[in-house]
Amino acid sequence: MNTQKDKLAAEYDERRYPPDFLARYEILEGLSVKPECETVYVKDRQSGKFAVAKCYMDKSLLSREDEGRILSSLRHDGLPCFLGEYESDTVLCVVREYVPGVTLAELLEEAPLSEPEAMTVLLQLCDILSYLHSQSPPVIHRDLKPQNIILTDDGKVKLIDFGISRVYDAAAKKDTVFYGTQEFAPPEQYGFSQTDQRTDLFSLGVVMGYILTGQTDLDAAAAAIKNKRLSRIYRKCTDFSPRGRYASAGELKSALLRSDGRRQRAAARTLTVSLLCILFLCAGFAIGRYTDVLSPPPAGVQFIEPLIEQAVRLQLGKSGDELITEEELLSVTELYIFGSEVIAKTEEEMNEISYGLFAENRMSTGSIKSLSDLVMLPNLQCVAVAMQQVDDLTPLASLPQLRVIIVKNNPIEDISPLYGLKRLEKLSLFGILVSDFSQLSSCPRLVDLDAGATLARTPAAFAGLDMLTNLNLYQLTFDTLDGIEQLRRLKFIQLSGVVDGDLSPLLILPELETVLLGESLRDNAEEIKEQAHFTFTYE
Amino acid sequence: MQTDNTETVAIGTSTLLRRILKTSNLRSFLDQNAASMTVPTFVEYLDRLCSERNMVREHVILRAGIDRGFGHQLFRGSRKPSRDNVLRLAIGFGLDVEETQELLRAARRTRLYPRYKRDAAIIYGLSHHNTIIEIQSSLSEMGMTLLGGERHEHTER
Numbered sequence: 215m216n217t218q219k220d221k222l223a224a225e226y227d228e229r230r231y232p233p234d235f236l237a238r239y240e241i242l243e244g245l246s247v248k249p250e251c252e253t254v255y256v257k258d259r260q261s262g263k264f265a266v267a268k269c270y271m272d273k274s275l276l277s278r279e280d281e282g283r284i285l286s287s288l289r290h291d292g293l294p295c296f297l298g299e300y301e302s303d304t305v306l307c308v309v310r311e312y313v314p315g316v317t318l319a320e321l322l323e324e325a326p327l328s329e330p331e332a333m334t335v336l337l338q339l340c341d342i343l344s345y346l347h348s349q350s351p352p353v354i355h356r357d358l359k360p361q362n363i364i365l366t367d368d369g370k371v372k373l374i375d376f377g378i379s380r381v382y383d384a385a386a387k388k389d390t391v392f393y394g395t396q397e398f399a400p401p402e403q404y405g406f407s408q409t410d411q412r413t414d415l416f417s418l419g420v421v422m423g424y425i426l427t428g429q430t431d432l433d434a435a436a437a438a439i440k441n442k443r444l445s446r447i448y449r450k451c452t453d454f455s456p457r458g459r460y461a462s463a464g465e466l467k468s469a470l471l472r473s474d475g476r477r478q479r480a481a482a483r484t485l486t487v488s489l490l491c492i493l494f495l496c497a498g499f500a501i502g503r504y505t506d507v508l509s510p511p512p513a514g515v516q517f518i519e520p521l522i523e524q525a526v527r528l529q530l531g532k533s534g535d536e537l538i539t540e541e542e543l544l545s546v547t548e549l550y551i552f553g554s555e556v557i558a559k560t561e562e563e564m565n566e567i568s569y570g571l572f573a574e575n576r577m578s579t580g581s582i583k584s585l586s587d588l589v590m591l592p593n594l595q596c597v598a599v600a601m602q603q604v605d606d607l608t609p610l611a612s613l614p615q616l617r618v619i620i621v622k623n624n625p626i627e628d629i630s631p632l633y634g635l636k637r638l639e640k641l642s643l644f645g646i647l648v649s650d651f652s653q654l655s656s657c658p659r660l661v662d663l664d665a666g667a668t669l670a671r672t673p674a675a676f677a678g679l680d681m682l683t684n685l686n687l688y689q690l691t692f693d694t695l696d697g698i699e700q701l702r703r704l705k706f707i708q709l710s711g712v713v714d715g716d717l718s719p720l721l722i723l724p725e726l727e728t729v730l731l732g733e734s735l736r737d738n739a740e741e742i743k744e745q746a747h748f749t750f751t752y753e
Numbered sequence: 754m755q756t757d758n759t760e761t762v763a764i765g766t767s768t769l770l771r772r773i774l775k776t777s778n779l780r781s782f783l784d785q786n787a788a789s790m791t792v793p794t795f796v797e798y799l800d801r802l803c804s805e806r807n808m809v810r811e812h813v814i815l816r817a818g819i820d821r822g823f824g825h826q827l828f829r830g831s832r833k834p835s836r837d838n839v840l841r842l843a844i845g846f847g848l849d850v851e852e853t854q855e856l857l858r859a860a861r862r863t864r865l866y867p868r869y870k871r872d873a874a875i876i877y878g879l880s881h882h883n884t885i886i887e888i889q890s891s892l893s894e895m896g897m898t899l900l901g902g903e904r905h906e907h908t909e910r
Contacts, residue, residue: 228870240898243836244866254869257898 231269235300235307239267255312264312265297266374273306285310286593286615288353289545292342292372296544296593299614301636313372318421319360322428329441332425333470338371339363339418340467347411347463354410358417360424412456415466419451419459443473514538515590521580522587522599525549525557546591547615553601554580561618564598577601579623585609599624600642607631621646622664632657643668644688652677666690666708673697673719683725688753695719710753711735717742796830798859802846817845818885836862837900840875844885844900850876871897 228236239256245266246253252269285296285308295311318335321327327335339358346353355362355373362375423435426444432452439445447469453459460466514537517523529546532538550564551557555578556571558564571577582602586609588594594613598620605624610616611631619632622644629648632638638657642664649669654660655678663679666688670676674697676685684706691711698704699722707720710732717738720729726748731739739750803810814824819841826832827842834842839860843853854864865872874895878888889899 228868240871241869242871242898243863244869244872245863247866 230271230302230305232300232302232305232307235267235309238300239265239309256309264314265309266294266312267307267309269305269307271305273301273304287547287595288346288349289547290342290345291370292338292345294372294374295541298592310374313364313366313374315364315366315372317361318363318365318425321365322360322425326428327425329426329444332422334369335363335365335371335425336418336422336470337467339373339421340463340470342371342373343411343414343418343463344467347414352411355414355417358414358421360421363421410456411462412459415451415460415463416453416456418463418466419448422451423448441473444470447473515540515543517587518584519582519587521551521554521557521582521602522549525551526591528557528559540590543590544593547593548596549588549591549594550596550598550620551580551582551600551602552577552598554578561596561598561620568600579603588613595637598642610635617659629654642686644686650675651679655679655681661703664688666710673700676701699723706730708753709735712738720748721745723748794830795834795860796828798856799828799842802848802856806846808846813842813845815845816847816885817841818889819845834860834862836860840865841885841900843879844883844888847882848879849882850879853879870895875900 228241231241238259240259241254241256242264243255244252245255250271252271254267254269256265256267257263258265285294286299288296294313297309297311299309300307326332343355343358346355357375358373362373364372364374366372420430420432420435422444423432423439424430427435427438429435429438436445436449436452439448447466450469451459451466460469517526526538526543526546526549527534527536529548530538530542532542548560550559550561552564552568553571556564556567558567568577580602582599582604585599585604585607588597589609589612592613593615595615596618597610597613597616598618600620601623603625604621605626607621607626607629608631610619611634614635615637616635617637618640619635619638620640620642622642624646626643626646627648629643629646629651630653632641633653633656635657637659639659640662641654641657641660643651644664645667647669649671651663651665651668651670652675654663658681660679661682662684663676663682664686665676666686667690670687670690671693673692673695676682677697677700680700680702682701683703685701685704685708687707687709689710691713692709693713695712695716696719698707698719702723703725704723705725705727706729707726708730711734715735715738717729717731717735720726721742728749728751729739729746730751730753732753736752743750802808803813810825810828811821814821814828817824817838819827819838823832827834827838836857839857839862840853843856846852846856848856850865857864865876867873867876871892874892874897875888877883878891883891885900892899
C-alpha cells in the first residue's frame with residue numbers, strides 16, 4: 215500500500231510552487247487551471263482561514279505583477295483584501311482574501327434580478343469603480359463581468375480578479391494585447407485605442423443589461439429593458455465611442471439614482487422606519503441593561519511602541535481609545551514618524567514639519583527602540599522611523615511589500631535585513647553606522663539611496679548598485695571619486711567633500727544631470743565645469 | 754427501463770465518447786443517443802446513478818458518510834453540495850475517477866487535478882475503491898484537510 219502511495223505522491227507536482235507558499239497554505243482545489251496561470255482555493259494551515267491564490271506559472275508574463283501591486287495598495291469594502299505574495303524562480307503567487315458568497319453569474323442562472331435588486335448591485339458597483347478610478351493613476355479593472363462579481367451573504371457586492379487590471383498610463387496610446395471577456399468588453403479593448411475608465415463603464419452597462427434581461431446582445435437587451443430611463447442609461451453606457459458614454463462612475467450612479475424617484479422615496483421611508491426600530495430597540499436594551507450581555511468586548515491589537523501606535527491610528531483615523539483590529543491593520547500601507555513629535559500622514563507632510571523643527575532647533579530623538587510592531591502590518595509599503603533608538607532592522611525583512619524605507623538617524627550597525635527586498639525603491643540610511651552598502655544590489659528596484667553621514671569612504675562602498683539614479687551623500691567626504699563611474703545610471707549626486715579634490719570621474723557618468731556639492735569643492739568644480747554635461751550646485 | 758432499440762436510461766459522457774469514436778454513421782448515432790446528449794441537472798444525474806447501479810439513496814448516503822438529513826436534501830436538490838460533498842457522494846456510489854469527474858461536472862464543481870497533493874490522495878482512494886473512512890484516515894495521516902473540512906459552499910471561478 216505504502217509504496218503505491220509514495221508513487222502517487224511522486225506524480226503530483228506541487229514543487230513548482232514557492233516553498234514558503236506551500237508551507238503556509240494547503241491547496242484544496244484548482245479553481246481555474248491554465249498553463250500560464252492557476253487560480254487555487256487554499257487554506258491557511260495555521261489559522262484555518264480560506265484564501266484564493268493566483269499563481270502565475272511564468273513570471274515573465276505581462277500582467278503578472280499587476281494583481282499583487284494593485285491589490286496591495288487598495289482598501290475598499292467592495293474589494294478583497296490582499297494577504298501576501300510568494301515568489302520562486304519562475305512562479306509568482308498572489309494571495310487574497312476568499313470572498314464567500316455566490317457569483318452574479320450563478321445567481322442569474324436561476325432568474326434575472328428585479329429592478330430594485332439590480333439597482334442595489336449596480337449602485338454598489340458604481341461605488342467600487344469610483345474608488346478604483348479615483349486612484350492616482352486610475353486603476354481600470356478591464357474584466358468586469360458577472361463571474362467576477364460576488365454577492366456576499368450579507369448582501370454586499372465584491373469585485374474580484376484583478377489579473378488583467380492595469381494602471382492607466384496616460385502616455386500610452388493603445389493597449390497592445392486583447393484581454394477580457396468578449397461579450398462584456400468594449401470596442402477599444404480590441405485595440406482601437408487605450409482603455410480608460412470608460413472601458414469599465416461600458417462593461418458595467420453590459421452587466422446591467424444582463425442583470426435585468428439575461429441578454430448580452432446590446433440591441434436585444436436595450437429593447438427588453440422595460441423602464442425607459444434605465445434603457446436610456448444602458449444605451450449611453452454601451453455607446454460605441456468612449457466619448458458618448460458617461461465620463462465617470464459617479465455620473466452613472468447619479469443617473470441611476472435619478473432613474474426612479476419613487477424607489478428613492480420608498481427607500482427613504484424604509485430607512486426611516488428601520489432607524490426608528492433600532493432606536494426603540496436600543497432604548498429597550500438600555501432600560502433593561504442588557505447591553506453588556508449582548509456583545510463581549512472584541513479583542514484589540516496591542517502595540518509595544520506608543521509612537522508606532524499613534525502613527526497607525528493617524529492612518530486609520532482612529533482616536534486613542536478606539537480598538538484596532540487585526541483586519542484593520544491590513545489596510546495600513548504607510549507610516550511616517552520623525553523624532554519624538556512628528557507623526558504625519560504623508561512623507562511630504564513629515565518633511566515639512568521636521569524641517570521647521572530643525573530650523574528652530576526643537577527636534578529631539580524619539581522613543582522607538584523596536585520595530586517588531588511593524589510585522590503586524592503586512593501591507594506596509596512606505597515607512598519612516600527616523601531619529602529614534604532603533605538598532606535592529608530584522609522586522610523589516612518580513613515585509614516584502616516595502617517600497618520606501620526611511621530609518622535615518624538611528625544607531626544601526628547592520629543593514630543585512632534589507633537585503634533582497636524586491637520592491638524597495640527608496641532607502642534613507644543617513645547617519646547610520648555602516649561603511650558598506652554594496653550588498654543592497656540584491657534589491658533590484660532600488661534607485662534612490664541616501665547614505666549621507668555614514669562611514670562610507672570611497673565609491674567602492676556602493677559597488678554593484680548600478681541601478682541607482684539618485685545618491686545622496688550629504689555630510690559625507692570621500693577619499694576619492696575613483697570607482698564612481700560604475701554607477702552609470704546616476705542622474706543626481708550630492709557630496710560634501712572629496713579629499714583628493716579630483717571631480718573628473720563624474721565626467722564619465724553619461725546620464726548625470728545635477729551635482730550638488732559642499733562649498734569647499736567649488737574651486738575643484740570650476741576646473742572641470744567647461745567639460746561637464748551636467749550642472750553644479752552648492753549646499 | 755429499456756426498449757430494444759433506444760435507451761431511455763441516459764449514459765455518461767465517457768461512454769458517449771467511446772460510442773462516437775466507434776460509430777460509422779454520425780446521423781444514426783445522433784438519433785440514437787439524443788436522450789444522452791442533453792445535460793442533466795445534478796439531481797437527475799444522482800437519480801440516474803442510483804438506477805444504473807441499483808442503489809437506494811439511503812445506502813449511498815450511508816457509504817458517503819454524510820449526515821442523513823443533509824444527504825436527502827442533496828438528493829432532493831434543496832441543498833447544493835460543496836465540492837467535498839460531491840466527492841463524498843462519489844465515494845458513496847463507488848465511482849471511479851473518470852465517473853467522479855463527470856459527477857463534479859454535473860454539480861458544476863471543479864475537477865480533480867492530480868497535480869495537487871490533496872486531489873492526488875483523493876484520486877488514489879477513488880481508484881482503489883477505498884471507503885470514506887479509509888480515504889479520510891489517509892488524508893489525516895498526511896496532514897491534509899479531511900473531506901467536508903472546507904467550510905464554504907464556494908462558487909468563485
